[in-house]
Amino acid sequence: MLGNVRELGLIVEFKMDPKKTIIQLRSCLTKIVNAVVKIMFQIKSCTKEAIITPIKLMGVFYVKKHLVVLSLIIMVGLLVACSSNSNNESGNELEVSKEESEAQKISSKNDETIIEKNWELSPEFIHSVEYESGEKGAYEIRGNKDGMGITGPFPIMAKDSQKYMWFYFGSENIYDKPVKIKAIKKGEEDSFDVYSGTFFENAEVSPESVNMPSHLRFPSTGTWKVLVYIEEELFDTIIVKVE
Structure with missing residues (x-):
């Protein structure tokens, strides 16, 4: 039985001979691991988190697909974080505006109290x-x-x-x-x-x-x-x- 694994031009061929199964599997896995390492080094934007992404070691490897999905997840996370920071800044600005408004109201009330309090002629x-x-x-x-x-x-x-x-x-x-x-x-x-x-x-x-x-x-x-x-x-x- 002949099986093929293709990734970046890598072709692994092995025959499922009962006597040589272990040797062939070891050789196959070695080539697959080398191929995965090669892929990871070629993708410059790959982060540590992407490197440790789970990889299926049986059948066809979809490394690029996983990296794309992970990149999308990271982008969405960054957008959410930026939106959260923006909301926090807006909230802080609103709080400052409210504090200034309250201070102005207190000042105005104090002025009104002074104005209404005493009408005795100055000496x-x-x-x-x-x-x-x-x-x-x-x-x-x-x-x-x-x-x-x-x-x-x-x-x-x-x-x-x-x-x-x-x-x-x-x-x-x-x-x-x-x-x-x-x-x-x-x-x-x-x-x-x-x-x-x-x-x-x-x-x-x-x-x-x-x-x-x-x-x-x-x-x-x-x-x-x-x-x-x-x-x-x-x-x-x-x-x-x-x-």
């Missing part, structure tokens, strides 16, 4: 300074002695745009940071932008002063809360009366 006080020339001066201030205050034409008149100088009496360095001034009238819900600018050294009225020039205009009479935002965060408030 008036005199701020004394010494100029570079050695002369002394004084300013009438509306505001907070350890925070923000303004000086300018008093009383503040509605619908008139007037120049007001801002003073900062705190210890933080606020130079050259974006400042936004908003105002809201007592009994109303909506605020509006009044002025945008910065505190800068050349604006100082005296060597130890921190100042910002501005123009303020209030559309109507009443009690107004002036909101000072620095770098988009509520920094201080001043309550003034507009006549």
